[in-house]
Amino acid sequence: MADLIDGKALAAEVTGKVSQHAADLIASGTTPGLAVVIVGEDPASQVYVASKSKRAKECGFHSVQHTLAEETSEDELVALVEALNADPAIHGILVQLPLPGHIDSGTIIQTIAPEKDVDGFHFINVGKLGTGELDTAFVPCTPAGAMLMLERVRGRDLSGLNAVVVGRSNIVGKPMANLLLAANATVTIAHSRTADLPALARTADILVAAVGRPEMIKGDWVKPGATVIDVGINRVPAPERGEGKSRLVGDVAFDEAAAIAGAITPVPGGVGPMTIAMLMANTLVSACRAAGRQPPAL
Numbered sequence: 001m002a003d004l005i006d007g008k009a010l011a012a013e014v015t016g017k018v019s020q021h022a023a024d025l026i027a028s029g030t031t032p033g034l035a036v037v038i039v040g041e042d043p044a045s046q047v048y049v050a051s052k053s054k055r056a057k058e059c060g061f062h063s064v065q066h067t068l069a070e071e072t073s074e075d076e077l078v079a080l081v082e083a084l085n086a087d088p089a090i091h092g093i094l095v096q097l098p099l100p101g102h103i104d105s106g107t108i109i110q111t112i113a114p115e116k117d118v119d120g121f122h123f124i125n126v127g128k129l130g131t132g133e134l135d136t137a138f139v140p141c142t143p144a145g146a147m148l149m150l151e152r153v154r155g156r157d158l159s160g161l162n163a164v165v166v167g168r169s170n171i172v173g174k175p176m177a178n179l180l181l182a183a184n185a186t187v188t189i190a191h192s193r194t195a196d197l198p199a200l201a202r203t204a205d206i207l208v209a210a211v212g213r214p215e216m217i218k219g220d221w222v223k224p225g226a227t228v229i230d231v232g233i234n235r236v237p238a239p240e241r242g243e244g245k246s247r248l249v250g251d252v253a254f255d256e257a258a259a260i261a262g263a264i265t266p267v268p269g270g271v272g273p274m275t276i277a278m279l280m281a282n283t284l285v286s287a288c289r290a291a292g293r294q295p296p297a298l
């Protein structure tokens with residue numbers, strides 16, 4: 001049976017360190033500030049945004065949330081982001097995705113000042129990650145959190161290990177592949193056009209699932225002893241819990257995979273909580289940079 005990589009516990013460790021460093025920074029006159037912007041009323045997004053704001057307050061941050069109506073125009077959202085860019089009390093700006101269809105998310109992301117882009121989605125930060133300028137970049141929170149989990153099992157240097165990342169989104173798959181490469185893994189990125197995914201997955205010492213398809217990755221796709229990182233968050237019906245109830249599952253068929261893997265992340269309680277912890281860490285780093293202080297190693 002695989003070891004469980006406890007994202008909730010590791011996230012608590014990270015936010016504990018963030019809170020300590022934040023207290024030092026606050027004592028020296030800079031309070032880290034995070035602004036979270038959400039447009040529209042998607043209930044799942046509301047839940048995530050609320051937990052981001054809550055965690056920021058627990059870390060001692062100045063935390064502001066802007067909840068805008070679904071009908072908000074792209075120009076109005078651009079104007080809000082520009083105001084946050086200019087606000088010295090704000091060190092991190094997160095605009096919750098997806099945005100309503102009439103707003104171009106690319107335009108909004110590129111409007112965020114790169115030095116406040118704690119999601120790491122701006123071209124400048126994507127480019128810095130790609131070229132290894134990690135001292136001044138922001139790394140996207142989900143892959144950064146997944147790497148910390150992996151580090152607990154495999155250490156920092158992944159030399160000689162094969163990593164397969166299933167999914168090539170800009171938010172998860174591609175930055176994850178870049179981080180694995182930076183850690184010396186031999187990386188393959190798989191997607192919906194990949195031939196014989198089960199066979200490819202079986203070559204992976206490190207298997208990362210970021211697909212968005214509930215329990216797609218089966219136990220017999222997993223190499224014995226592999227480390228499995230399940231990024232997927234899928235809400236599926238759970239009639240056994242009562243009428244209209246649902247539960248969260250990952251992109252990996254957990255029970256099957258856990259019987260074969262060496263270590264595995266659960267859903268919930270895996271990568272999800274780490275994402276929020278890394279958002280706090282990125283905001284702290286941003287505030288340290290703004291204050292001309294060396295950001296702590298977390």
Ligand SMILES: NC(=O)C1=CN([C@@H]2O[C@H](COP(=O)(O)OP(=O)(O)OC[C@H]3O[C@@H](n4cnc5c(N)ncnc54)[C@H](OP(=O)(O)O)[C@@H]3O)[C@@H](O)[C@H]2O)C=CC1
Pocket residue numbers: 142166167168169170171172173190191192193194197210211212213231232233234251271272275
């Ligand atoms: N834990 C967390 O904090 C976070 C979790 N998530 C979760 O992670 C998952 C992925 O998110 P995200 O990257 O944004 O999703 P996207 O929908 O943007 O990307 C999904 C990727 O999976 C690939 N894919 C789809 N179907 C298949 C298939 N049958 N076989 C192989 N590859 C396939 C797609 O391939 P192609 O490019 O060819 O279409 C695409 O590259 C979701 O469950 C999401 O909820 C996301 C962000 C944060």
Ligand SMILES: Nc1nc(=O)c2c([nH]1)NC[C@@H]1CN(c3ccc(C(=O)N[C@@H](CCC(=O)O)C(=O)O)cc3)C=[N+]21
Pocket residue numbers: 047048094095096097098119141142233248267268269270271272273275276
């Ligand atoms: N600009 C932007 N940045 C993001 O980082 C971003 C985003 N938009 N849009 C949506 C996705 C998704 N995401 C999650 C964060 C935490 C959990 C999380 O904490 N999940 C808990 C469960 C929460 C629950 O019960 O619903 C867990 O896995 O244990 C999940 C998903 C961040 N995202």
